[in-house]
Amino acid sequence: MSGYLSGVLAILGINVIFAYSIYITAATGQLNLGGAGFQAIGAYACAILSNELGLPIYLTLIFSAILGGAISFLIAFPVLRTKGVYMVLATFAIAEIVAGIILNSDFLGGPTGMIVNNYIETEVVLVVAIIVVFLGFYIMSTRIGLAMRAVHDDEAVADLMGVNKRAIQVSAFTIGGSIAGLSGGLYALYFGFIEAQYFNANISIFVLLYVLIGGTQTAWGPLLGASFFTLIPEALRIGDDWRFFIFGVIIVAMMILRPEGIVTRDALDRVWSKLFSRKSNV
Amino acid sequence: MFFEQVLQQIINGLMLGSIYISVAVAFTLAIGILNFLNFTIPALYMFAGMVGWSLSHYGLPFGLSGPIKWWFALFIGINCAILASLLVERFTYRYFKMKHGDATEHAIPLVSSLGFLLIFEYLILIAHGSDTRGFSTPFTNLDWRVAGFIISIPQLISLILSILIVAALSYLLIRTKVGRALRAIAENPDAATLMGIDVDRIVPVVFILIGFLCGVSASIFAINYHEVSPYMGDHVGTKAIAAMVIGGLGSVWGAIAGGLIVGLSETLSIYFFGASSAQITVWSLLLLLVVFKPTGLFGHNAIGKGKF
Numbered sequence: 207m208s209g210y211l212s213g214v215l216a217i218l219g220i221n222v223i224f225a226y227s228i229y230i231t232a233a234t235g236q237l238n239l240g241g242a243g244f245q246a247i248g249a250y251a252c253a254i255l256s257n258e259l260g261l262p263i264y265l266t267l268i269f270s271a272i273l274g275g276a277i278s279f280l281i282a283f284p285v286l287r288t289k290g291v292y293m294v295l296a297t298f299a300i301a302e303i304v305a306g307i308i309l310n311s312d313f314l315g316g317p318t319g320m321i322v323n324n325y326i327e328t329e330v331v332l333v334v335a336i337i338v339v340f341l342g343f344y345i346m347s348t349r350i351g352l353a354m355r356a357v358h359d360d361e362a363v364a365d366l367m368g369v370n371k372r373a374i375q376v377s378a379f380t381i382g383g384s385i386a387g388l389s390g391g392l393y394a395l396y397f398g399f400i401e402a403q404y405f406n407a408n409i410s411i412f413v414l415l416y417v418l419i420g421g422t423q424t425a426w427g428p429l430l431g432a433s434f435f436t437l438i439p440e441a442l443r444i445g446d447d448w449r450f451f452i453f454g455v456i457i458v459a460m461m462i463l464r465p466e467g468i469v470t471r472d473a474l475d476r477v478w479s480k481l482f483s484r485k486s487n488v
Numbered sequence: 489m490f491f492e493q494v495l496q497q498i499i500n501g502l503m504l505g506s507i508y509i510s511v512a513v514a515f516t517l518a519i520g521i522l523n524f525l526n527f528t529i530p531a532l533y534m535f536a537g538m539v540g541w542s543l544s545h546y547g548l549p550f551g552l553s554g555p556i557k558w559w560f561a562l563f564i565g566i567n568c569a570i571l572a573s574l575l576v577e578r579f580t581y582r583y584f585k586m587k588h589g590d591a592t593e594h595a596i597p598l599v600s601s602l603g604f605l606l607i608f609e610y611l612i613l614i615a616h617g618s619d620t621r622g623f624s625t626p627f628t629n630l631d632w633r634v635a636g637f638i639i640s641i642p643q644l645i646s647l648i649l650s651i652l653i654v655a656a657l658s659y660l661l662i663r664t665k666v667g668r669a670l671r672a673i674a675e676n677p678d679a680a681t682l683m684g685i686d687v688d689r690i691v692p693v694v695f696i697l698i699g700f701l702c703g704v705s706a707s708i709f710a711i712n713y714h715e716v717s718p719y720m721g722d723h724v725g726t727k728a729i730a731a732m733v734i735g736g737l738g739s740v741w742g743a744i745a746g747g748l749i750v751g752l753s754e755t756l757s758i759y760f761f762g763a764s765s766a767q768i769t770v771w772s773l774l775l776l777l778v779v780f781k782p783t784g785l786f787g788h789n790a791i792g793k794g795k796f
Contacts, residue, residue: 237595284779291525292782294598295733299775302726306767317764407726411602418599451610457603458579465596 212328216396218436219328219335220389225416225428226342227385232414232422233346234378235358236286239294241413243301244383246405248274248390250314253400256324263324267334267391274387275380282379286372301410308402319401326395334392338385339429345381346425354378358422415453419460421467430468496637497759498752503640505751506647507712510705511728512735512743513654514698520738521674521694527601528576530725531608532569532699537706537716538612540565541621558625562710566703573699576604577692612718620717623710646708651744653704657697658740666693674738727754730774736784745785 224245231238248270255266285296308314345351353374356364365371394400412435420431439449460468511533518526543561556564580597632639661667669690672680681687709724710716731750735742750770757769777784 287779288782291519291523291598291737292778294525295729296775296778298729299771299778302771303768303775306764306771309764310762310768407722411605415599415602418595447610447614450606451614454603454606454610458600458607461596461600461603462579 214436214440216328216331218433219331220393220396221413221416221432221436222335222429223338223385223389223392224413225420225432226338227382227389228413229342229382229417229420229422229425229428230345230354230378230385231382232417233351233358234354234375235361236375236379237294237414238297238379238382239410239414240297240299240301240304241386242405242407242409243297243304244274244278244386245390245393245409246301246304246308246400246402247277248387249394249400249405250308250320250390251387252391252394253320253322254314256322256395257320260323263326263330263395266324266395267388270391270394271384271388274390275384278383278386279376279380281383282376286375286379298407298410301405301407305402305405308405315401317402319399319403322394322398322400324395325398326392328396331392331396334388338388339425342428343425350374350377415457419457419467421469423466423471424469424474426469426474427467434468492636494756494759497755499637499639501752501755502748503643503647503751504755505731505748506643506650507705507709507724507747508728508731508750509647509650509744509747510653510701510708511724512731512747513657513740514701514705515728515732516735516738516740516743517657517694517697517701519732520740521670522581522691524581524597525601526576526580526698527598527725528573528580528604528608529698529702529728530721531605532573532576532702532721533706533724534716534718534721535572535608535612536562536565536569536699536703537623537710537720538565538616538621538718539568540707540710541623541716542616544623545621558623562703562707566700566707569703569706570696570699572608573695573702574692576601577695580604581691581695609718609721616718618718620715623714623716625711625714640712642708642712646712649704649708650747653701654740654744661740666690670694727770730770732784733774733777734784736786737782739784739786742784742786 224241227244228238228241251273252266252270255261255269256263261269281300285293285300288296309317314320346354353364353369356367356369357371357374361371390405413432416431416435417428418431420427420429420434435453439452442449444452511529514529514532515526518524518529540558540562543556543564544558545555547555580600632641632644659667661670669680669685670693672683672685673687673690677687705724706716706720709720727750728747731746732743733746734749735744735746753769753773754766757765761769
């Protein structure tokens with residue numbers, strides 16, 4: 207595998223994992239515009255554990271996922287009091303506060319950032335990404351996933367049908383936070399250097415866009431959205447500025463032509479029936 | 489001495505807040521009337537400033553003229569922001585009513601406004617690069633010393649100007665026919681249509697106002713700080729969102745109070761706790777408000793509850 211290809215694949219893996227973290231929350235109809243904050247928590251947890259305590263890689267990754275999950279569990283109770291635009295603003299504020307705390311803390315390197323002692327290969331990122339994708343599909347296929355879909359489609363009706371709305375939303379937010387922490391840990395280990403400025407509002411915006419453009423109805427959405435927006439610019443080999451300009455144009459066009467995202471349940475049903483039941487068409 | 493320094497910081501904070509006021513009012517109009525968190529506002533702000541700079545530095549495109557006088561360049565910049573805002577209206581709000589039975593459908597205009605944010609920001613980056621540019625105006629070091637305090641005159645004028653603009657705006661909203669139509673749309677778009685209001689023709693007024701407010705605020709910034717940059721919108725935009733939430737979503741006068749509070753808490757926390765603590769202070773304040781008193785100081789109960 208060439209250096210370029212493995213670099214692109216590693217970024218793809220990290221983006222896909224990150225997209226699933228936001229997707230799990232979005233699948234219950236909650237928009238999390240603070241992804242970068244949770245990713246930063248995971249990245250710094252991973253860096254400190256491997257630098258100060260010298261823990262092995264798999265343990266640091268597990269701890270960054272646990273810390274991301276624990277913090278989002280605690281945050282979930284106040285944040286999920288809010289809805290819609292207020293939730294968008296609250297999660298946005300959390301990401302800004304996390305970045306602010308990191309910038310102000312000498313222990314975390316402040317604005318100069320932090321060097322991570324451990325290192326992982328691209329293969330590790332890809333294996334973890336595949337596990338997370340399968341986990342995403344698995345969660346959506348369980349009863350919890352069904353309840354999440356119900357809350358996503360109509361909160362009031364789901365509540366009436368006996369779905370514990372609050373428990374579902376809190377657990378989705380917690381799972382999302384821990385996956386975001388995991389992606390942060392992988393980022394720290396792969397790039398070997400982290401700084402608070404990287405985890406900015408743009409990162410949170412982009413990952414939310416991957417998910418919404420991919421589609422929140424099925425677990426295919428984040429996989430396709432993140433892959434599409436990571437690989438297409440690489441394939442076109444265009445400069446950074448034009449890449450984001452075209453990204454913007456695609457977003458506006460998508461919202462006009464297909465606001466529900468690339469993958470929807472209807473589209474999937476149609477594809478499956480074409481692929482697997484040719485006889486019935488005769 | 490200590491109290492005088494703190495007082496000076498309070499003055500600086502109020503002056504800084506005057507920059508946030510107009511942008512916060514733009515945010516609050518979009519969310520109050522259209523229930524739309526318009527993320528293009530920081531981009532429109534930056535767009536006006538950068539177009540103004542490029543006109544006063546290079547002149548009209550394709551060599552049509554030499555460098556233009558600063559005030560006229562800023563005037564054209566404001567108009568460009570208004571046109572850009574109308575473009576945003578054409579491609580975001582018009583699709584607001586599309587339904588596809590999905591809980592995230594309320595996010596459609598929000599998402600396409602994020603798309604427009606990227607489009608405007610990177611258009612300017614492609615055209616002019618990412619450097620901070622000096623914007624030269626005849627006003628430099630016009631400070632007014634009162635009893636040992638330093639007050640910058642352009643900033644004082646901009647504070648007064650921002651408040652006057654907001655006063656004119658609230659006159660427009662309360663007394664005129666257009667304002668009444670806008671308030672009817674804010675109340676309920678469907679009922680407004682039934683009452684004979686042509687929603688598709690009135691809504692662009694909001695976007696013209698948004699573009700105008702962003703342009704004016706960017707001009708004030710360029711005159712006061714003598715610089716513009718493609719990233720100038722990010723800082724002001726996030727602070728203006730905070731100001732809007734503190735003042736209460738949808739409240740025009742609340743946005744003034746919010747802008748001043750944000751400016752004050754920013755300078756005071758820099759003074760007491762160091763440069764990068766401002767971010768934590770402002771956003772913690774916002775988070776606490778959103779969670780425990782989402783209506784802000786002067787907000788209305790209904791805003792942000794319906795479709796969003």
